[in-house]
Amino acid sequence: AQSVTQLGSHVSVSEGALVLLRCNYSSSVPPYLFWYVQYPNQGLQLLLKYTTGATLVKGINGFEAEFKKSETSFHLTKPSAHMSDAAEYFCAVRLTPGVGNEKLTFGTGTRLTIIP
Amino acid sequence: GAVVSQHPSRVICKSGTSVKIECRSLDFQATTMFWYRQFPKQSLMLMATSNEGSKATYEQGVEKDKFLINHASLTLSTLTVTSAHPEDSSFYICSARRLARETQYFGPGTRLLVL
Secondary structure, three states, X not given: OOEEEOOOOEEEEEOOOOEEEOOEEEOOOOEEEEEEEEOOOOOEEEEEEEOOOOOEEEOHHHOEEEEXXXXXXXXXXXXXXXXXXXXXXXXXXXXXXXXXXXXXXEOOOEEEEEEO | OOOEEEEOOEEEEOOOOOEEEEEEEOOOOOOEEEEEEEOXXXXXXXXEEEEOOOOOEEOOOOOXXXXXXXXXXXXXXXXXXXXXXXXXXXXXXXXXXXXXXXXXXXXXXXXXXXX
């Protein structure tokens, strides 16, 4: 079974400051890892994903995340926060295809607030 | 990119009635669709997984007779909440995927309020 822990249910950063949202995972086999963003009353939009290959993954809107197997982490970062980044962010994990379990398991989410 | 739509976006119904929510993949054929439920300020909880042409697989604790899922075509899945009660009020989100190796694409969600 796999699980995801997002440290910090609320994160506030000033506009222009670094954004760091933390995600740690637990998986019995190499995982696929995802970050999704959710704006109020909307569905989820994929920011980026890690499957195989390069451990530093770049996504949309200037976000990136690094897969660190030794730390079982997949933290999301953005060098300079923008007001439009205010939203709920979810980290998710699934097992690699073919292993059997196709389900996405989500973390509890982190609400990002941008301070003008 | 892959687009998934949901209809309706918002529905209010009386207790005891049934409500049908549609999930459509607009520009790709979805062999698998997923239905999630999200309570306020909480994460998404998977309710069921449906593969086109076969019965849905429900997660533990989800009543299959209450939440009827039909995936009759490669572009449409429906979730019917039968005999809705106020505790069924929630945000329901679907997602769709072409193949097992690919990403799930999420719909915009349907907010259900049962009075």
